Amino acid sequence: MKKKWRELPIAVGMLAPSAVILGLFVVYPLVRAIQLGHLRCDATGKRCRDGGWGQYIDVFRSNEFQHALANTARLALMTVPIGLALGVGLAVLADKQIRGIGFFRTVFSSTVATSVAVASLIWFVLLQPEIGVLPNLFHGIIPSLKQPGLLRDPATALPAVALSSIWASLGFTFIVITAALQGIPRELYESAYVDGAGGWMRFSNVTLPMLGPTILFTSVVLTTRAFQSYAEVALLTGGGPDPQRPTQTLPYLIYGQNSLVKNDIGLKSAAAVLLFFVLLVLAFVQFRGLDKRVHYGS
Amino acid sequence: MAADTGATERLHGARKVGRYALLIFIAFLVLFPIYATLMQALKSGPDAIKNPQSILPINFTLDTLRAAWRIGDLGRLLLNSLFVAVLVTIGVIITSLLAAYAFAFLDFPGKGPIFVCFLATLLVPVELTVVVNQRTVDSFGWINSYQGLIVPLLATTFGIFLVRQVFLTVPKELREAAALDGVGHFRFLLEVATPLCRPTLGALALFTFLGTWNQYLWPSAIITDDAHRTIQIGLERLKTGDFDKFNLVTAGTVIAALPIFAVLIAFQRQLVRGLTAGAVKG
Structure with missing residues (x-):
């Protein structure tokens, strides 16, 4: 009991730097944004009054928010399953002790070195109809690559953003799943083999269940990334093409160049808090839904 | 193919060749955007417009990289x-x-x-x-x-x-x-x-x-x-x-990505x- 209090001053001193930074730039913004989200401002954005909690409901139900939410969900529905499937597929494919496998592992991990901005600019130029390599190589097979171009066609703009983001995340997914694969005890495979389980049986009865926690973790990370997609939208499409704006994601609605709420601190805060809320709900649902099916081993 | 995880069995003959073929094909797909970007950055501006489909290192020049470095003030940014x-x-x-x-x-x-x-x-x-x-x-x-x-x-x-x-x-x-x-x-x-x-x-x-x-x-x-x-x-x-x-963007992207790859x-x-x-x- 005495010791407990004796070490308090030094503990406070050691925790202070982190506590000040996290308090000022993480906790305070959270609390303050929730307060600011109540503010209802006039057109100039200068005069504001308290609009109460009702503003959150209004913002959530607004067409702009619903549209951006739907776009973001669509993006996640493309990037998460495809990203996971590719990550697991590549990791399993490269999980063999054969010559030169180190080279292939490095290649599959390589996109981890690209930032979202770099990956987006790579795909921006790659898909550019006039000088991009892909449209000019393949427009014979897929005419819309050139006319009007994937990023300018409302039907393909969002899948094109998803393509860039799946590619950019592939290195991360591959590394995490490869590490998890290597942690699976080899005896499990051996006993499955002895029991006469074929390749597919071993994959679905040993590999997939043992990868459960990692797949859960990766899917939460990929979903979060989709709901945080800002740089790829800013650099690839600017939320367009107009007027449908199929790539206007929630973060871009809040922070984009031509954002409607740019100068309205009340609406901007409310939308940001709602985005946080959506992320919390999604993480919660994923953990609850998948946790039951996930096998954590011993 | 992708299903036989576990190194308990060794790959032989045709399956081994198939595995390598698949690995090489996928490695090509993953690397293609990086490769194409690099090739684009090595083209001159006019060449990029004239031969947009070319992805072989012919007529390559460092001019675009130099121009991107200068115009974008990339040294300062880095x-x-x-x-x-x-x-x-x-x-x-x-x-x-x-x-x-x-x-x-x-x-x-x-x-x-x-x-x-x-x-x-x-x-x-x-x-x-x-x-x-x-x-x-x-x-x-x-x-x-x-x-x-x-x-x-x-x-x-x-x-x-x-x-x-x-x-x-x-x-x-x-x-x-x-x-x-x-x-x-x-x-x-x-x-x-x-x-x-x-x-x-x-x-x-x-x-x-x-x-x-x-x-x-x-x-x-x-x-x-x-x-x-x-x-x-x-x-x-x-x-x-x-x-x-346009290939200035590409050149800038290459310069921005290189330090992180290293x-x-x-x-x-x-x-x-x-x-x-x-x-x-x-």
């Missing part, structure tokens, strides 16, 4: 990013070591609840905090400054958690023995505890560096002048509407350790 990322990395290592030490080796009232409060901050995304942090930093007069880019990032719960996990594996007796010998907390932290978690610190440093280097939303929210722009938000300036300038090739082990640290159960 130095800004480097400066910010290095300082943030050093800061995060220090704050993480200190806080992790308090949580792992010290006993004080309210330790459990305080740790949970720290952990809870992990949930708050940057997309939420930018709204208010922009105003906070503005009120400090830190818009368009290095302080604005650096100070808000100087502590992370991820770092504290990671280091604490290693500290918890250090036997209590070691600290008690040191205390009997009159070794104070700071000396113990510096001379015993820190060296023990060197591999984890390596991973944390790499991760913090990359995370800071790759940031986009925060710098774009508080930086509007050329003097403090980082490479991630500065590249966009090369994105003009002129077709003959860093990652040098620190592959730390990267894997850091990425997988988040995935372990617990």
Whole structure:
């Protein structure tokens, strides 16, 4: 009991730097944004009054928010399953002790070195109809690559953003799943083999269940990334093409160049808090839904 | 094909050839965007318009890379990013070591609840905090400054958690023995505890560096002048509407990506350790 209090001053001193930074730039913004989200401002954005909690409901139900939410969900529905499937597929494919496998592992991990901005600019130029390599190589097979171009066609703009983001995340997914694969005890495979389980049986009865926690973790990370997609939208499409704006994601609605709420601190805060809320709900649902099916081993 | 995980059987003959063919094909697909970008960056402006489909290194020139370097002022952008990322990395290592030490080796009232409060901050995304942090930093007069880019990032719960996990594996007796010998907390932290978690610190440093280097939303929210722009938000300036300038963007992208490729090739082990640290159960 005495010791407990004796070490308090030094503990406070050691925790202070982190506590000040996290308090000022993480906790305070959270609390303050929730307060600011109540503010209802006039057109100039200068005069504001308290609009109460009702503003959150209004913002959530607004067409702009619903549209951006739907776009973001669509993006996640493309990037998460495809990203996971590719990550697991590549990791399993490269999980063999054969010559030169180190080279292939490095290649599959390589996109981890690209930032979202770099990956987006790579795909921006790659898909550019006039000088991009892909449209000019393949427009014979897929005419819309050139006319009007994937990023300018409302039907393909969002899948094109998803393509860039799946590619950019592939290195991360591959590394995490490869590490998890290597942690699976080899005896499990051996006993499955002895029991006469074929390749597919071993994959679905040993590999997939043992990868459960990692797949859960990766899917939460990929979903979060989709709901945080800002740089790829800013650099690839600017939320367009107009007027449908199929790539206007929630973060871009809040922070984009031509954002409607740019100068309205009340609406901007409310939308940001709602985005946080959506992320919390999604993480919660994923953990609850998948946790039951996930096998954590011993 | 993809299903036969487990190295219990060896691959032979046709299956081995098939496996290699598949690996090579996928490696080609994954690398293609990087390769095509590199080839594009090595074309001159007029050549890029005349032969947009060409992806072989013919007529290659360094002119475009040089022009992008000059027009985009990329040297300045890279130095800004480097400066910010290095300082943030050093800061995060220090704050993480200190806080992790308090949580792992010290006993004080309210330790459990305080740790949970720290952990809870992990949930708050940057997309939420930018709204208010922009105003906070503005009120400090830190818009368009290095302080604005650096100070808000100087502590992370991820770092504290990671280091604490290693500290918890250090036997209590070691600290008690040191205390009997009159070794104070700071000396113990510096001379015993820190060296023990060197591999984890390596991973944390790499991760913090990359995370800071790759940031986009925060710098774009508080930086509007050329003097403090980082490479991630500065590249966009090369994105003009002129077709003959398009491969300037490509060249800039190549220059921006190269340092990170070099860093990652040098620190592959730390990267894997850091990425997988988040995935372990617990």
